[in-house]
Amino acid sequence: MSKQKYEIPTINKIDFAMASKYGSPVKSQKIRTEIDGVKISELTEKFGSPIFVFSQKQIEEKYHTLHNAFSSRYPDVTFGWSYKTNYLNEICKIYHDLGSVAEVVSEFEYQKARALGVEGKDIIFNGPYKPKADLKIAVEEGAKIHVDNLFEINDLEEIAEELGIKIPVAIRINMDTGIYPQWSRFGFNFENGDALDAVERMYAGGKLYLTGIHSHIGTFMLDANAYRLATMKIMQLKERVERKFNAEIAYIDLGGGFASKSNLKGIYQSAEVVVPTADDYAEAITNAIYEFNKSENLPKLYLETGRHLIDEAGYLLTSVWGHKRFPDGKKGYILDAGVNLLYTSTWYNFNIELDKRYEGDNEASMLNGPLCMNIDIIEENLMLPPLDRGSVLTISPVGAYNYTQAMQFIRYKPAVVLIDKEGTPRVIKEVDDLATINYKEV
Amino acid sequence: MKVIEELVLDENNVAFHPMMGNSYQLNPIAKEIVSAIKQSKSKDEILQELSLKYDVAKEELFIDISDFFAKLKVYGLLS
Numbered sequence: 001m002s003k004q005k006y007e008i009p010t011i012n013k014i015d016f017a018m019a020s021k022y023g024s025p026v027k028s029q030k031i032r033t034e035i036d037g038v039k040i041s042e043l044t045e046k047f048g049s050p051i052f053v054f055s056q057k058q059i060e061e062k063y064h065t066l067h068n069a070f071s072s073r074y075p076d077v078t079f080g081w082s083y084k085t086n087y088l089n090e091i092c093k094i095y096h097d098l099g100s101v102a103e104v105v106s107e108f109e110y111q112k113a114r115a116l117g118v119e120g121k122d123i124i125f126n127g128p129y130k131p132k133a134d135l136k137i138a139v140e141e142g143a144k145i146h147v148d149n150l151f152e153i154n155d156l157e158e159i160a161e162e163l164g165i166k167i168p169v170a171i172r173i174n175m176d177t178g179i180y181p182q183w184s185r186f187g188f189n190f191e192n193g194d195a196l197d198a199v200e201r202m203y204a205g206g207k208l209y210l211t212g213i214h215s216h217i218g219t220f221m222l223d224a225n226a227y228r229l230a231t232m233k234i235m236q237l238k239e240r241v242e243r244k245f246n247a248e249i250a251y252i253d254l255g256g257g258f259a260s261k262s263n264l265k266g267i268y269q270s271a272e273v274v275v276p277t278a279d280d281y282a283e284a285i286t287n288a289i290y291e292f293n294k295s296e297n298l299p300k301l302y303l304e305t306g307r308h309l310i311d312e313a314g315y316l317l318t319s320v321w322g323h324k325r326f327p328d329g330k331k332g333y334i335l336d337a338g339v340n341l342l343y344t345s346t347w348y349n350f351n352i353e354l355d356k357r358y359e360g361d362n363e364a365s366m367l368n369g370p371l372c373m374n375i376d377i378i379e380e381n382l383m384l385p386p387l388d389r390g391s392v393l394t395i396s397p398v399g400a401y402n403y404t405q406a407m408q409f410i411r412y413k414p415a416v417v418l419i420d421k422e423g424t425p426r427v428i429k430e431v432d433d434l435a436t437i438n439y440k441e442v
Numbered sequence: 443m444k445v446i447e448e449l450v451l452d453e454n455n456v457a458f459h460p461m462m463g464n465s466y467q468l469n470p471i472a473k474e475i476v477s478a479i480k481q482s483k484s485k486d487e488i489l490q491e492l493s494l495k496y497d498v499a500k501e502e503l504f505i506d507i508s509d510f511f512a513k514l515k516v517y518g519l520l521s
Binding site: 005008009010026324325327328361389 | 466
């Protein structure tokens, strides 16, 4: 006699207060069976689990949307790919092929950009820490140096002396745009006059001259109007510098910080509601340039958007390894990916989708990673149906920062797959192994 | 009398506990297990019966039944 189809036994207390006009949280399941036409099951069977997956199609679509928002309003705009957001070579190449220059904040990122064939003139060198030896290479190769502090001015003057040249530089400034917390640790403050004093110091030395002004007012900025204020203050400083020092500020750089469609913890409304559109950001910035420009020529506009461009194009596929019932009744799932790979889980509630529809009602579940650490929690309370060992969850958006900040801790860093525009997946970074870990140990 | 023995099961797989005032949603196999417990069958006996009846590895079934019993305890239906 053939056996009957099995279903995991479930019992759930009926909470009548949970029913609402939005439906029942006990029945709803978010399901994702494919990414860009490639089945989730095919990806994990072929490339293993856990695995990061990036969509070139989605990267390019987002890039074009944002770029069109700016270029349709302003004649001279260039994006700088923010390496720290994701510096996998194949990802950087996509952005460079689309026309982005490189925006780097360390010698390692600088070297990576150069190794990818980016010319020095197409590298923006930002950050508070630029050792003199690295700074000198960047100067010699014609990179755009964005000065962060007075020590850097001294170093640059020494380099100018050593090379017998005058060095064009940009200055990073910070300001009050009504955003809390105000990012005041990078660059020179606008309101208290530090920024203008720093420019004065540069010109007093006679070895540096200013060609650009840069600001980066924060991250995950949900108020496009803050960029209008930032642009206004940059344009005001530009006008003062040009008048006082007979300088020509060729470009302004509004940095990054545009939000992605991720759900920030503590924000009640969904990202679809609270995140400004590309047009919102573009309008705020370009309108302010036109409004406050006092020069004959419009400055070139650089943007260093990272998260907004790539976050939604990145996914993490992770498999259920096992489950248990905690003493408080909550179901706990052990996954093969944890906070070692999801650094941003501290701040964002991810979209977590199932690989198929599962039988049974949802119950409050906790998603734990594979680390033997109590803090390895991806989600504390998620309504999930009974999952099987081997069920695959797709976690998104994770394209920004998660891979670059993923820790090699307890487990090997996973492989990364890129699905190209034709819908063909290929490995762009293999899974680490013992040789990776032991490399350089002596 | 065990608390679970007071559970009233209906044809829609809903169970009601009159003393506690709670209702529960079960699936058919869960209903079978509760019925078996009410008949004083042990966990091992239930495991044997279900493994013969359903297309599932016994080791896997053991995990699911253990989880089910744990949840009954959390709900105060089993001590």
